[in-house]
Amino acid sequence: MLFMHVLLEASWYYKPKFKKKGWMYCHRILAVLFIITLCSHIVEVGGFTSDILNISPDQNPNQDSSTDTTQTNEAPNTNFTNKKYKDGIYTGKSTGYGPDLVVQVTISNGVMENITIIAHNERDPKHYALAMKQVPEEIIKNQSTNVDGVSGATKTSRGIKNAVNDALTKAE
Structure with a gap:
């Protein structure tokens, strides 16, 4: 993904060396490739999930989360040693x-x-x-x-x- 970003920056920097139409065409293709790469990266790492928003999958987003204590991902204080x-x-x-x-x-x-x-x-x-x-x-x-x-x-x-x-x- 960083590579795509560098290519986009380089195409903008070398803009004067391209013909006006050629540069814009190249830049648009690189931008589309960057967006595709970004979307595939988001899917690869799990996408936009409810845990990013701190919402349990079975919890109603409109429900007050302070009253829901049934699901927690915090380590309990219980130690069974x-x-x-x-x-x-x-x-x-x-x-x-x-x-x-x-x-x-x-x-x-x-x-x-x-x-x-x-x-x-x-x-x-x-x-x-x-x-x-x-x-x-x-x-x-x-x-x-x-x-x-x-x-x-x-x-x-x-x-x-x-x-x-x-x-x-x-x-x-």
Whole structure:
């Protein structure tokens, strides 16, 4: 995209060296290519989404967001380090980059043995795949949701930790 911008600037700078009609034709083509490049970049990174506007996908834009506490992407204050849990399989739900990130936590002998992500609405695997692999492994290794997230997948990482916390509240 920067390359296209430089070409546009160069075509304007060298305007006197072109014939009047030739320069304008070249400049218009470069401008159209710049717009196409910009649009494809916006689509590639996820476009204009509701999270840019801080609106939950299931929230009415006219609704007062201060009264809606059901969906949050903030890390909770709950830290489940060194607690004993009831054995079983528990499901937790949270919001990552997209809504409805669902995990299944298996507890055996009072500790977390396995974390499986069973559903999600994340957008692009190149952003969320590493988080979905690393974060559950770190949670199991540390037996805590107080672990680092994956850079570039902050919302997904936080959503996984929140969903595990949700499942662990059911296992207390």
